[in-house]
Amino acid sequence: MDSSVLFGAATIGYMLSMVAYIAYLVFRKNSIGVAATGITVVSFAAQTVAFAMRWVEGYEMGLRSFWRPPVSNLYESLVFFVWCLILGYLIIEFRYRNRSFGAFITPLAGLALAFIEMTGMSKEIQPLLPALQSNWLLAHVTLSFIAYSTFGLSFGTALMYLIEKTERRTEPAYVFWTVSLGALVVLLLAMGADFTKFHVLASTPEEMKSYLFRATFKSGSTAVSMASWAGAAVIVGLIWRYGYLLKRVVVSFNVSAGLLDEITYKAIAVGFPVFTLGGLIFGAVWADQAWGVYWSWDPKETWSLITWLVYAFYLHARFMRGWRGRKVAVVAVVGFVTVVFTYLGVNLLLSGLHSYGSIG
Amino acid sequence: MERKEGLVDRVWGLFASVRFAVVLFLLIALTSIIGTVIEQGAEPEKNLMLLKRLFGDSLAPSAFRLFESLGFMDMYRSWWFVSLLALFAANLIICSIDRLPRIWRLAVEPVRPISPQAADRVAIRREARLKGPPDAVRDRVERALGSAGFKPLHSPDGEDGYQLYSQKGGYTRLGVYITHLSIIVIMLGAVTGMFFGFRGYMSIQEGYASDVAYGRDDSTHRLGFAIRCDDFDVEFYDLSDMPKAFRSRLTVIRGGREVLKKVVEVNSPLRYGGYTFYQSNYGMVPDAEGYFILKVRGPSGDAVTVNRMLGESFVIPGTEIVGTIRDFSPALAMDDSGRTYTYSGMMNNPAVYVEFSERGRERYSGWILRRYPSTWRLPDGNLVELVDYWGVQYTGLQVRKDPGVWLVYLGSGIMTLGLCIAFFTSHRRIWVIVRREGRHSAVTVLATANKNRQAFERRIERLVSRLSGGSDG
Numbered sequence: 107m108d109s110s111v112l113f114g115a116a117t118i119g120y121m122l123s124m125v126a127y128i129a130y131l132v133f134r135k136n137s138i139g140v141a142a143t144g145i146t147v148v149s150f151a152a153q154t155v156a157f158a159m160r161w162v163e164g165y166e167m168g169l170r171s172f173w174r175p176p177v178s179n180l181y182e183s184l185v186f187f188v189w190c191l192i193l194g195y196l197i198i199e200f201r202y203r204n205r206s207f208g209a210f211i212t213p214l215a216g217l218a219l220a221f222i223e224m225t226g227m228s229k230e231i232q233p234l235l236p237a238l239q240s241n242w243l244l245a246h247v248t249l250s251f252i253a254y255s256t257f258g259l260s261f262g263t264a265l266m267y268l269i270e271k272t273e274r275r276t277e278p279a280y281v282f283w284t285v286s287l288g289a290l291v292v293l294l295l296a297m298g299a300d301f302t303k304f305h306v307l308a309s310t311p312e313e314m315k316s317y318l319f320r321a322t323f324k325s326g327s328t329a330v331s332m333a334s335w336a337g338a339a340v341i342v343g344l345i346w347r348y349g350y351l352l353k354r355v356v357v358s359f360n361v362s363a364g365l366l367d368e369i370t371y372k373a374i375a376v377g378f379p380v381f382t383l384g385g386l387i388f389g390a391v392w393a394d395q396a397w398g399v400y401w402s403w404d405p406k407e408t409w410s411l412i413t414w415l416v417y418a419f420y421l422h423a424r425f426m427r428g429w430r431g432r433k434v435a436v437v438a439v440v441g442f443v444t445v446v447f448t449y450l451g452v453n454l455l456l457s458g459l460h461s462y463g464s465i466g
Numbered sequence: 467m468e469r470k471e472g473l474v475d476r477v478w479g480l481f482a483s484v485r486f487a488v489v490l491f492l493l494i495a496l497t498s499i500i501g502t503v504i505e506q507g508a509e510p511e512k513n514l515m516l517l518k519r520l521f522g523d524s525l526a527p528s529a530f531r532l533f534e535s536l537g538f539m540d541m542y543r544s545w546w547f548v549s550l551l552a553l554f555a556a557n558l559i560i561c562s563i564d565r566l567p568r569i570w571r572l573a574v575e576p577v578r579p580i581s582p583q584a585a586d587r588v589a590i591r592r593e594a595r596l597k598g599p600p601d602a603v604r605d606r607v608e609r610a611l612g613s614a615g616f617k618p619l620h621s622p623d624g625e626d627g628y629q630l631y632s633q634k635g636g637y638t639r640l641g642v643y644i645t646h647l648s649i650i651v652i653m654l655g656a657v658t659g660m661f662f663g664f665r666g667y668m669s670i671q672e673g674y675a676s677d678v679a680y681g682r683d684d685s686t687h688r689l690g691f692a693i694r695c696d697d698f699d700v701e702f703y704d705l706s707d708m709p710k711a712f713r714s715r716l717t718v719i720r721g722g723r724e725v726l727k728k729v730v731e732v733n734s735p736l737r738y739g740g741y742t743f744y745q746s747n748y749g750m751v752p753d754a755e756g757y758f759i760l761k762v763r764g765p766s767g768d769a770v771t772v773n774r775m776l777g778e779s780f781v782i783p784g785t786e787i788v789g790t791i792r793d794f795s796p797a798l799a800m801d802d803s804g805r806t807y808t809y810s811g812m813m814n815n816p817a818v819y820v821e822f823s824e825r826g827r828e829r830y831s832g833w834i835l836r837r838y839p840s841t842w843r844l845p846d847g848n849l850v851e852l853v854d855y856w857g858v859q860y861t862g863l864q865v866r867k868d869p870g871v872w873l874v875y876l877g878s879g880i881m882t883l884g885l886c887i888a889f890f891t892s893h894r895r896i897w898v899i900v901r902r903e904g905r906h907s908a909v910t911v912l913a914t915a916n917k918n919r920q921a922f923e924r925r926i927e928r929l930v931s932r933l934s935g936g937s938d939g
Contacts, residue, residue: 169703233703236711236732236745368920379885387878396733398665398744398866400874401656403542405502415495422488456502 109163110229112156113185117219119149120188124216127208131355139205146212150192157189160231169233177247178238180453181229184222186248188215190255198259198369206359207369210262213294220297221450223305224318242392249384254445256377257417260370261442264435266356267366271432273350279432284349286439288342295341296322296334367431370438371424378417385410405456409448416441481557482564490554497550501541504533513539555653562646569639573893577633579621580897580912588897590913590923594934600627600900600907607898607909610933614925616896627901634894639916641887648881655873663868664741670695671751671860675719679865689865691720691739696727698748698861699854700813705837707814712745714861730863740867747862750796750811756857758791758818763849771853782848786824789850793819796855798835806833816855817841892917896926909933 126142157176164170176182195211222229268283275281296319303321318324322334389410394400401407420437423429480486504513510530517526517533537544580588596603600623607630611618616632666679666687675694679687696715703710711731718726718738728736736743757773764784772780779790797810798817809815821831822844835841836852843849892915899910911930915922 233706233708233710236709239711240733242733375889379882379889382885383882387882390874390878392733394871395735396744397746398735398742398864400871403501403506408498408502412495412498415491419488419491419495422484422491426484426488452502 109156109159112152112159113229116149116153116156117223119145119152120192120212120215120219123149123208124212127205127212130205131209131359134355134358142208143199143205146192146196146208150189150196153185153189153192157186164231167231169231173241174234174244175248176231177244177251178234179228179232181222181227183247183251184218187251187254187258188218190252191215191218191258194255194259194373202361202365202369204359204361206356206361207262207266210266211259213290214258214262217290217293217297220294220301221318224297224300225316237396240392240395242388242395246384246388246392249380249388253377253381253385254449256373256380257442257445260373260377260438263366263369263373264438266361267363267370267435268432268439269349269352269356270361270363270366271435273353275346275350279436280349281346282436283439284346285342286443287349288338288345291345292338292341296338363431367435370435374417374420374438374441378414378421381414381417386414405452406448409444409452413441413444413448416444478560478564481560483561487557487561490550490557494550494554497541497547500538504538504541506542507540510539551653555650558646558649562643566643569643573636573639575636577619577631577895577897579629579631580899585897585899585910585912588912588914589919590911590915590926592911592926592930594909594911594930595903596907596909596933597905598907599905600902603900603907603909604628604630606933607900610929611896611898613932614896614929618896618898627899627907629897629899631895631897633896635891636893638887638891639893641884641889641891644884645881645888646884648877648879648884651877651880652874653877655870655875655877658870658873659868660870663870664866665868666865667746667862668693668865669749669860669862671754672696672698672756672857675717687865689739689741691718691725693717693736693743693863694719695861697854697856698859700748702814702837707810712748714745714748714863716743716861730861740869742866742868744864744866745861746864748812749860749862750813750858751860754858756855758794758855759853760818761849761851761853762789765848769849773856782850785848787822787829787846787848788824789820789822791818792821792831794855795819795833798833813855813859816852818852818855820850889917892922894922 123142123145126138126145130138130142160176160182161174164174164176165172170176170178177186191211192215195207198207198211199205265283265287268279269287272280272283299321300317300319304317320326321330322337323331325331325334389407390400393402393407416437420434420441423434423437504516513533514526514530517529520526521529533539537546541547596606608618611630611632616634618630618632621629621631664679664681664687666681668676668679670676670693672695675692677689677692679689681687694717696717697713698715699713700709701711701713702708714730716728716730716736717724718728718736720739726736726738730736730743730745732745735745755775757775759771759773760780761769761771762780762782763769764782766784768783770783774780774791776791776794779788781788795806795808795815795817796812797808797814798806799809799815800806815835815837817833817835819831819833822829830845833841834850834852836854839851842851894915895913897912899912901908901910909930911926913922913926
C-alpha cells in the first residue's frame with residue numbers, strides 16, 4: 107500500500123465528516139456529533155500516517171533528501187493546509203467541548219480537497235528544481251500553511267460571530283455574512299456538481315485536465331452556465347432571506363459571541379506572528395539567497411503583504427472605539443479571503459491575465 | 467505642552483492615532499492591488515493588450531495614458547505610493563513616540579499594595595479560606611506564589627493582616643514598539659539599498675574572466691576584480707531532463723592573483739568584496755568551439771584524459787586504434803525508427819559521434835553519450851567516456867551589492883522578537899490580601915494581565931485551589 111491510498115481514504119473521510127458536522131448542526135442529535143468527531147479523528151490519523159509514508163517514499167525514490175517533508179508543490183501544500191486546519195479544529199473542539207464549529211471549519215478542508223480533485227493537479231512526488239532546494243523555502247512554506255490554517259479557523263469563528271450578532275436583513279454585517287456564506291455554499295455545490303458529472307455519472311474525458319466548474323459556470327453550454335449563475339444568485343438570496351434562522355441554531359449550541367470573538371482573536375494572534383516570520387520574512391530570506399532580491403513586488407509577494415496588512419488592520423482595529431465586535435469580525439473574514447487569493451487567486455487569475463491564457 | 471489647538475498638535479494627534487494607521491493599512495493594501503494586475507515594468511504593448519481586455523479597444527489607449535500618468539506601470543516606485551509608505555513610516559514613528567513614555571512608566575513602575583478602591587476594579591478575583599491566622603499561612607501563600615513564578619513583596623503587617631504582591635513581564639508591554647521599530651529598520655535598509663546599492667548581471671563563458679557587470683539600463687559597472695568561470699554544469703535527476711543542480715565553478719581574480727574559488731549553485735551564492743553573485747541562468751555561446759574532454763581506457767586498463775576539438779583525433783592507449791570526433795549533439799535522442807536527432811539547444815544530453823580506425827582501415831563508429839555509460843564501451847572492450855564539452859557554455863550571474871541588506875535582516879530579527887513578545891507574553895500582576903477572620907485567614911487573590919487574561923485566570927484558579935486544597939487536607 108502506498109501513501110496515496112491512505113490520502114484518498116482521508117479525503118473521503120473529511121468529506122463525510124463535513125457532511126456529518128453540518129447534519130449535526132441541523133438535527134442537533136448528539137450521536138451525529140460523536141460520529142462526526144470520530145470520522146474526523148480517524149481521517150486525521152490516516153492522513154498523518156499517509157504524510158509520513160509520502161515523506162519516506164520521496165526519500166526512497168531518491169528524489170528528495172531525508173530532511174525534506176512533503177510540502178513542496180501545490181498538491182502537497184494544500185494537503186498540508188488541510189492537515190493543519192483539522193488539527194487546529196480538533197484542538198478547539200476538545201478545548202472548548204463544542205462541536206458546532208465543525209460545520210463552519212470542515213467545509214474549508216472540503217473545498218481544498220475538492221479543488222485538488224477538480225483541477226487535476228499532479229499528485230506525483232516530484233523531484234525538486236534547484237531553486238526549491240532550500241531550507242528557507244521549506245520553513246517558509248511550512249509556517250505559511252500553519253498560519254493559513256489558523257486564519258481559516260478564525261474565518262469560521264468570525265463567520266459564526268457575525269451570524270450570532272446580526273438579525274436585521276438590512277444590516278451591512280448581515281448582508282456581508284450571508285453573501286460570504288452563500289459564496290461558500292455555492293462553491294461547494296458547484297464542486298459537488300462537477301464531481302457528480304465527471305466522476306459518478308461519467309468518467310473524465312482524457313484530454314480534460316481540470317474540470318473545475320465545467321458542470322456549472324464554465325459549462326460548454328451557455329444555457330447551463332447562465333442557469334448556474336442564476337442558481338448561485340438564488341442560493342445567496344435564500345441564505346440572505348432565511349439566514350437569521352441560522353442564528354437560533356448557533357445560539358442553541360451555547361457558543362457565546364464572546365467566546366467566538368476570543369477564538370477568532372487567538373487564532374489570528376497565533377497566525378499573525380507565524381505568518382510574518384514564515385510567510386514574509388523567510389520568504390524574503392529565501393528570495394534573497396536564491397535570486398539576490400529580498401523583495402521585488404511581484405504579485406505573490408504583494409498579495410502576501412496585502413494579507414499581512416489586513417490582519418494588521420484587524421489587530422489594530424480592536425483598539426479602536428466602535429470597531430470591536432462586528433466590524434473586526436468582518437475584517438477577519440476578509441482576511442481569509444485575501445489568504446485564499448494570495449495562495450490560489452494569484453496563480454490562477456493574475457498569472458493567467460499576464461500570459462493571456464485562460465485557466466484550464 | 468498641553469496646547470490643544472495648535473496646528474502642530476493637531477497633525478501630531480492625527481499621526482499618533484490608530485485610526486490614521488488603519489486608514490494607511492487600507493490605502494496601501496488597496497492600491498497595491500493595482501500593481502498585481504498591471505504588469506510592472508513591462509513593455510507597453512503587453513499592458514495595452516491587458517487594458518483592451520478590461521476596457522475594450524476604444525477606451526484602452528486613453529486608459530493607458532491615464533494609467534501611465536498615474537505611474538501605474540511602475541507604481542511601487544511612483545511618487546504617490548512612496549509617499550504612502552513615507553506616511554506609514556511617519557505614523558509608526560510618531561505614534562510610538564507619543565505612547566512610549568506612558569507605556570515605559572507602566573513597564574518599569576514597581577508594583578504597590580492595592581487599595582480597596584482599585585481592588586474593586588480588578589478583573590480576576592478569587593477567594594479562599596485557610597485554617598490558621600495570617601502569620602501562620604504566610605509561608606504557604608509565598609510558596610504557592612513562588613510555584614506560579616512570582617517573587618512576592620510584603621506590605622507592612624496591619625492589625626488584621628497583610629498583602630503580598632508581585633508582578634512579571636512589565637517589559638513585555640514594549641513588544642508592540644519593538645515591532646514598530648523593526649519596520650522602520652527594515653525600511654531604512656530598503657532605502658539604503660535603493661540609494662547605495664547596485665543590481666546587475668554578467669555572463670561569463672567557460673574559460674573566460676570578466677570584471678564588468680551590466681546594470682538594469684545596460685550601464686557598465688566595474689567590479690574592481692574579475693570573476694572567471696572555470697566550468698558550468700547542469701546535473702539532472704537520473705536520466706530525465708529535470709534539472710537537479712546548476713553549478714558554476716568560479717574563481718575571483720584580483721590584481722592578477724587568484725584569491726577565491728567557489729562552486730556557485732542556486733541558493734548558494736558567491737560573496738566577495740561587498741558583491742554577491744547568484745546563479746541566474748546559462749546557455750550555449752553561439753558558434754563557440756570548445757574541447758571535448760574524453761576519458762580513454764585501453765586494454766591495459768590505464769586511462770588517459772584527452773582534450774580534442776571537433777574533427778581532431780586521439781589514440782586509444784596501448785593500441786593503434788585512432789578515434790576521430792566527427793559530430794556533436796548537445797541533446798541527442800532517438801526516434802521510433804532508430805534515427806537520431808537533437809532535441810534541445812542546451813547540453814541536456816551531450817553526445818559525440820566518433821569514427822574509429824586502425825592503420826587506416828575503418829573499424830567502427832557510433833555515438834557516445836555522456837549520460838549513458840553503456841555507450842562508452844566500444845565493441846572491442848575499450849572505453850571512451852565523454853566527460854564534458856568544455857568552453858561552449860556561459861553562466862549568467864545576478865550581481866548585487868546592497869549595503870542595506872544587513873539592516874533588513876536585523877529588522878526581520880527584531881520583528882520576530884517583537885511579535886513573540888507582543889503576542890505570546892504579557893504583563894501580569896498579582897495581589898494576595900490575607901485578613902484575619904477569627905482563627906482563620908480570608909485570602910483574596912487579585913490579578914491583572916494586559917493580554918490573554920483567560921489563560922492567566924486559569925493559572926490563578928489552580929493557584930487558589932492548591933492553596934485551599936492544602937488547608938483542607
